[in-house]
Amino acid sequence: xxxxxxxxxxxxxxxxxxxxxxxxxxxxxxxxxxxxxxxxxxxxxxxxxxxxxxxxxxxxxxxxxxxxxxxxxxxxxxxxxxxxxxxxxxxxxxxxxxxxxxxxxxxxxxxxxxxxxxxxxxxxxxxxxxxxxxxxxxxxxxxxxxxxxxxxxxxxxxxxxxxxxxxxxxxxxxxxxxxxxxxxx
Amino acid sequence: xxxxxxxxxxxxxxxxxxxxxxxxxxxxxxxxxxxxxxxxxxxxxxxxxxxxxxxxxxxxxxxxxxxxxxxxxxxxxxxxxxxxxxxxxxxxxxxxxxxxxxxxxxxxxxxxxxxxxxxxxxxxxxxxxxxxxxxxxxxxxxxxxxxxxxxxxxxxxxxxxxxxxxxxxxxxxxxxxxxxxxxxx
Ligand SMILES: Cc1cn([C@H]2C[C@H](O)[C@@H](COP(=O)(O)OP(=O)(O)O[C@H]3O[C@H](CO)[C@@H](O)[C@H](O)[C@H]3O)O2)c(=O)[nH]c1=O
Ligand SMILES: Cc1cn([C@H]2C[C@H](O)[C@@H](COP(=O)(O)OP(=O)(O)O[C@H]3O[C@H](CO)[C@@H](O)[C@H](O)[C@H]3O)O2)c(=O)[nH]c1=O
Numbered sequence: 001x002x003x004x005x006x007x008x009x010x011x012x013x014x015x016x017x018x019x020x021x022x023x024x025x026x027x028x029x030x031x032x033x034x035x036x037x038x039x040x041x042x043x044x045x046x047x048x049x050x051x052x053x054x055x056x057x058x059x060x061x062x063x064x065x066x067x068x069x070x071x072x073x074x075x076x077x078x079x080x081x082x083x084x085x086x087x088x089x090x091x092x093x094x095x096x097x098x099x100x101x102x103x104x105x106x107x108x109x110x111x112x113x114x115x116x117x118x119x120x121x122x123x124x125x126x127x128x129x130x131x132x133x134x135x136x137x138x139x140x141x142x143x144x145x146x147x148x149x150x151x152x153x154x155x156x157x158x159x160x161x162x163x164x165x166x167x168x169x170x171x172x173x174x175x176x177x178x179x180x181x182x183x184x185x
Numbered sequence: 186x187x188x189x190x191x192x193x194x195x196x197x198x199x200x201x202x203x204x205x206x207x208x209x210x211x212x213x214x215x216x217x218x219x220x221x222x223x224x225x226x227x228x229x230x231x232x233x234x235x236x237x238x239x240x241x242x243x244x245x246x247x248x249x250x251x252x253x254x255x256x257x258x259x260x261x262x263x264x265x266x267x268x269x270x271x272x273x274x275x276x277x278x279x280x281x282x283x284x285x286x287x288x289x290x291x292x293x294x295x296x297x298x299x300x301x302x303x304x305x306x307x308x309x310x311x312x313x314x315x316x317x318x319x320x321x322x323x324x325x326x327x328x329x330x331x332x333x334x335x336x337x338x339x340x341x342x343x344x345x346x347x348x349x350x351x352x353x354x355x356x357x358x359x360x361x362x363x364x365x366x367x368x369x370x
Contacts, residue, residue, distance in 0.1 A: 026248070026348050027240040035234040036319050048233060049220040051315065053262055055212040055289070063211070077238055077262030077311040104240070126262040128313065130236065134221050163211050 002105070004034075006041045009098045011087045013111035015043060019075075021105050032075050032107060033130060043109055046071055048130035053077070056120035056127070062155065062162040064117020065144040065171070067180055070133035072116060075107035079125025081118040084153040088142050089113035090179040097151050113180040115144050119155055119162065142180055143171040150174045187290070189219075191226045194283045196272045198296035200228060204260075206290050217260050217292060218315060228294055231256055233315035238262070241305035241312070247340065247347040249302020250329040250356070252365055255318035257301055260292035264310025266303040269338045273327050274298035275364040282336050298365035300329050304340055304347065327365055328356040335359045 005018040017038065022029045031037075039045050054063065056079070067088045074083065084099035085108075101121070102108065110116050118127060144151065147159050151174060155162070190203040202223065207214045216222075224230050239248065241264070252273045259268065269284035270293075286306070287293065295301050303312060329336065332344050336359060340347070 024350065026246040026350065027242040029237065029239045031235060031320075032238045032313070033236040034319065050216060051218040051236070052214065053217045053289070053313075054214045055263065057212040061211040077313055078240065078309065104238070124263065124309075126311065128217070128238075128262055134219065135216075165209065165211065 004037055004041065006043065011085055011096050011098050011114055012093055014085055014098055014114055015109040016100055017107040017109065019105050019107055030104065033073055046073060046132055048073065048132055050131045050134055051128065052131065053126055053128045056125045058123050058163060059120055060157045060162045062119040062146055062159065062164050063168065064146060065115040066117065067113060067115045067142045069112055069141065069180070069183070070131050071112050072110040072129050072131050073107060074110060074116065074127065074129040076102055076104055077126040077128045078104065079120060079122040081120055081125055081127060082156050083108060083118040085110060086115040086144055086151045088115045088144065088177060088180050090181055094179050095150060095174055097153065099153060112183065117146060119157055121156065142177050144177055145171040145173050148173050189222055189226065191228065196270055196281050196283050196299055197278055199270055199283055199299055200294040201285055202292040202294065204290050204292055215289065218258055231258060231317055233258065233317055235316045235319055236313065237316065238311055238313045241310045243308050243348060244305055245342045245347045247304040247331055247344065247349050248353065249331060250300040251302065252298060252300045252327045254297055254326065254365070254368070255316050256297050257295040257314050257316050258292060259295060259301065259312065259314040261287055261289055262311040262313045263289065264305060264307040266305055266310055266312060267341050268293060268303040270295060271300040271329055271336045273300045273329065273362060273365050275366055279364050280335060280359055282338065284338060297368065302331060304342055306341065327362050329362055330356040330358050333358050
């Protein structure tokens with residue numbers, strides 16, 4: 001079984017975590033998020049206030065690319081996703097991208113201001129994430145079109161065959177996104 | 186869609202939550218845990234430090250009955266469980282039980298000192314929970330036998346046909362459990 005391991009990426013603050021998964025005759029068990037161990041390895045001390053789950057009935061369901069003014073700790077409970085991020089923060093790395101396949105043995109820390117998206121690779125995939133601020137209905141945040149040509153995310157399933165929400169189909173291209181300013185402190 | 190609703194039980198502090206589940210063409214979305222709304226409805230202000238997930242390959246996998254010195258916020262990501270609790274705290278309600286079927290639209294707050302257990306009702310069920318203290322390897326806490334005759338949990342799948350860990354098969358009966366003392370403050 002693999003040790004807990006953190007990996008940095010081309011997007012500053014976006015961290016990919018490799019999680020130990022304990023298998024036995026019943027199935028498996030994982031510490032999906034463990035504050036002390038992960039902070040010990042260099043993850044920011046993340047205090048979640050909300051846990052969201054989204055169920056994707058079919059392979060191909062695609063959600064994103066969403067930027068909110070809070071951090072996210074994302075993972076899958078079952079199934080597998082192709083996950084992709086686009087840096088939407090003001091500054092030199094605006095527009096930088098990263099992608100990775102996420103099964104139950106991977107989690108990703110997505111810092112505030114980085115656009116988040118994924119495509120389900122299996123029917124019945126459940127995506128679960130923790131956030132450190134509360135979502136409120138009616139607030140709009142910068143979102144980027146899944147098909148944006150400058151980000152050019154290599155979706156395994158062509159977007160023409162993907163299930164996408166009306167809202168996400170209407171998201172603008174990168175040139176029309178207002179970069180997210182740093183948090184006021 | 187149901188409103189978020191909390192329900193008290195015969196075990197003091199054990200709260201069953203009914204969660205709104207937003208369905209659409211992609212699948213569904215739920216706020217599995219939402220600190221502000223839930224505290225507003227009376228849930229203790231729970232600050233998780235760890236998120237665990239357990240995958241149960243087959244209907245019948247049964248885990249418990251485990252008591253630890255921390256609170257748990259339990260739910261399922263996919264599938265369905267029969268979940269049961271036994272009060273193992275010192276005092277008048279020692280031995281009191283509660284059970285409920287938990288699908289994606291239910292979550293349960295399990296206070297410190299209440300024994301926790303569940304049986305998967307579907308193949309591929311994923312159970313997810315948040316806890317407000319860190320588990321450490323090698324620590325033993327009071328556990329109760331799944332087959333205890335005084336608790337008499339009405340498991341839908343007979344335990345003789347259930348997948349149970351070696352550790353759980355060795356748990357003692359209620360008469361041999363040392364009740365959990367209140368937290369030192
Ligand atoms: C984010 C959020 C959404 N909702 C409601 C609003 C909708 O009725 C329903 C689905 O929301 P949508 O925004 O379409 O869900 P989805 O496309 O999966 O996007 C969400 O999940 C994404 C990751 O999956 C995040 O990056 C987005 O910020 C978040 O909005 O759930 C809530 O009730 N609470 C929430 O926190
Ligand atoms: C609880 C816990 C366990 N483990 C490891 C120890 C084992 O190698 C493996 C499975 O642990 P078990 O204790 O057999 O898992 P399980 O029977 O599902 O019981 C756990 O999950 C139960 C709920 O499912 C809790 O009520 C128990 O307290 C908890 O121990 O995971 C961790 O690495 N971290 C943990 O936090």
